[in-house]
Amino acid sequence: MPRLAANLSFLFPDAPFLERVDRAAAAGFRGVESMYPEDVAPAALTARLADSGMQWVLLNTPAGDFAAGERGLAALPGQEGRFREAMRAALDLAGGLQAGLIHVMAGIPPDGADPAACRHTFCENLTWAAAQARPRGIVLTIEPINRRDMPGYFLWQVGQAVQILDDLSLPNVRLQFDIYHAQVEGGDVASRMAAALPHVGHVQIANPPGRHGPGDGELDLPWLLRELDRLGYDGWVGCEYRPAGPTEGGLAWARPFGIHPAG
């Protein structure tokens, strides 16, 4: 059965970041994931995770200058030095948290950038990063993100990501299949998920159009989770949605997938 992880950048938005770890544990999650937590001291996070007994599943690379609109650096020609710095920070934090997956954010190339040059940079950076990650037992993921939510993002189509993975053919670089982005950017998500599965290293869920949770949108997400199970996927599934109300109150859908409040 797919294992559900709480995405702490989205769930429990009413709590400070460190408290979200405890809230996720109390709600019954055994795994957590997040974007790169820029404002949290790594030692504090590592300690809180150890106390909670949970597993840190996945971490993003730092986005760069988020306030200035940056959303990753890996596909930005000329930013290779900054990419390596960001990647080293993610590898160090993932090491401390014993996280097995790092999502390498591709970024939004500047207007007029040559798409072929961006692809080349992305592949070169991934090749370098995969070599750094491999001895640490870390798998890198790349995630197509829809261009309605993130206009101009370099990696936006599942087919584009699969082609890059095929070209790279690196065992520790995998597809992060976010059901929400894939549905927004092409529809027919169940069959496209099945076709992409051999490349998939991580899955995330949210319900279009509002990026809410199961029961609040156009997709039957529990059905898609059962489908993942039927297809033999036994990895993690990040719950990366905006809860309509208090997170815990909206988790009844997750009970068949092993999420029960502690106590």
Ligand SMILES: O=C(O)C(=O)[C@H](O)CO
């Ligand atoms: O937005 C997403 O879907 C993600 O998984 C990343 O964290 C990038 O924001």
Ligand SMILES: [Mg+2]
């Ligand atoms: Mg995602």
